[in-house]
Amino acid sequence: MSYHFATRTAGLRSSAIRDLLKVTEMSDMLSLAGGLPTPDSFPLADLRREADRLLSEYGPRVVQYSATDGVVELRQWIADQYTSEFARPVAVEGEIIVTHGSQQALDLLAKVLIDPGDVVVSESPAYLGAVQALELFQPRFEVIPGDEHGMQVELLAERLAAGLRPRMVYVVPNFHNPSGATMSLARRRHLADLADQHDLLIVEDDPYGAIRFAGEPLPPIASFTDRVVYLSTFSKIVAPGFRVGWMIGPPEVMSWVARAKQAADLHTSSFAQFLLANVVQQPGWLDAQKARIVPMYRDRCVALADALEAALGDRISFHRPDGGMFLWTRFTDIPDTTALLQHALREGVAFVPGNAFTIDQVPDSKARFSYSTLSPAQLGAAVQRLARAVDAAS
Template sequence: MSLPPLAARLSGLQSSAIRDLLKLTSRGDIISLAGGLPDEQLMPQEKIAAAADAALARRSRLQYTESAGWIPLREVLAARESARLGRTVPLGEVFVTHGSQQALSLLAEVLLDPGALVLVEDPAYVGALQVYRAAGARIVAVPLDADGMRVDVVEQLLARGERPAVVHTVSNFHNPRGVTMSPERRRRLAELAVAHGFWVVEDDPYGELWFERPSPDPVATYAPNVIRLSSASKTLAPTLRVGWMVAPESVCRAVELLKQGADLCGSALTQQIAADLLADTDWFTAHVDSVRAVYGERAKALVAAVRGRFGDRVVSTDAAGGMFVWVDFTDGTDTSALLPRAIEQGVAYVPGAAFAVGAGHENSLRLSFVTSDTTTLTEAIERLGRAADGRPQSRS
């Protein structure tokens, strides 16, 4: 017996290449630098357990909560974001979502009519691409360099008459590209947003994970039409499913209506855990410092191993923060073709092509440094080296 059809537009939807790849590389003998997950060994297990006990001592935490988020959590976030943005952020401009991915997906519905133009960085955060594609947006890629999004290219597009509804940027320690947008470009992007009347979605899950120096003032510091997204997934734990958005009240109210239809509300339990931990400022600062120290050491080891093993066959980012290093092969190595041999040698990564908005990035790859210790990272790069040495890689 045949089933009724599914919606026609589903035919365009595909599983993320990264996600499918991850399924292949969970074999125990493979060192996977392909993942996008933070290190669970560094998550504050005991502190979360204690906060869960405190939350569950109150029956009201068992109930539904506000669609915009449990108010005490929004208060803590408003205080933190006020400090970050250098202005008093009112409660009505703070909205809690189920991870920052949900903020992205609800915002796409709130900000975009079908066919609207969205500018995204290339290579792109795949989760954002997926959302904008599903929203039926027209997507135009803007390249990145060592100073982040090429805002001069945005200017050229505007000069050519393009009228974006949204410009999306992962401003700090870009996933996958590893770079951070310079302060000058932040200011310029905000000016353009005001002058041309578009929204900037500043997607910032990694901003607190800086290694040498704090990340620059957010783009949102410079204009009211910048919507800032962040998350507790990378500093506390993904299981909390706590992300948030700082946006003008009109945007928050529209997102609230959509959130009611999408899933009613978040969990009062996990939102209280997040609130308790974020409110404990001294503890939180020390905790993030310790995560930073470990990730920073791993990043340094990985970059050193890459440069030591490959020399001028590659250009690697410096990994000044976040979770990822981006490596460009300068000798034409095709990283998709290399992957099966790498897996044979016992190491996995994500080929650059998986992050391409259209085509491109065939000679690049993304490495995560956060879930392996320095010895393992060094061994992983040795394996990668063996895979790359095996036979001629170039297809060009």
């Protein structure tokens, strides 16, 4: 049987990571491929208690249809958080939309902003899920390389001066996926200035900002200009299965996004929103949760980085991230990490080759290692397997 598919599906790639996860789930593989939060970070007891209380005390309201923008209790909490982070008042009405994870925010923004052929600026390497969400709307990607201080905003400035007019500039400023990089304060300010000068819309995707285990927090780009749609999520700090995230942006943009969300799913799960709002609103809860989980990621990051240095020495290079879940590496004597992956899978360890995070997907010497789900001891064992694969591949 043959079916007809819309032209927009032509470039739609499958996520290399999801494909790889299928392999890793089938065996005793040690996987450095996925980026799932560690299950020990999920506050199950608090969630169970609050779920019970909500159902018995609030009753039907928590499972009824609710507003497209999100339930007011949660939007109020978001407004309070970001009024201090953005150093300006964030309104409960008009500026905030609760989404089905940040991933839905990317999809909705692409739907309302991008016509085929419109220019979207993205870092390289880039978060694969954003590329997938955006490419369905057939943009032309203008790729700006990143380094250990984030997107090289100076290069964007040059291209803007030469006439580039993007519909959106997509950045992940904190503990980037996959590069682990944090955008410097100077580049944040510079990008905000460029947005003001050239009427750009910046999409600041910040799922990992709360998982900082080194260095000082930096202000979001949204604190320097209004021309930002800021995205974040409960996925990394509470649990991803609720699929609750949020976006904060200019009311003109948000009103179109709200219509697109109505068409997509009416609203995000009422129960998940009430539950999360009631858990995170408890005085001191979020600080205690961060204090409990951030050291888990710090210890794992150190374990992986130390093991890689000990086992591979100058055959691998990387910058240690200040937070998040990913270590981005370059192999000095392996030009194609897709070939290395085949050896690694035979040794029982998985990772994601660097080209999976590029628009053109040309094989390269880079690789993303996630330290989020394995224990420090397992990370050490995974690196031993990787070292054998490197010997076999080079």
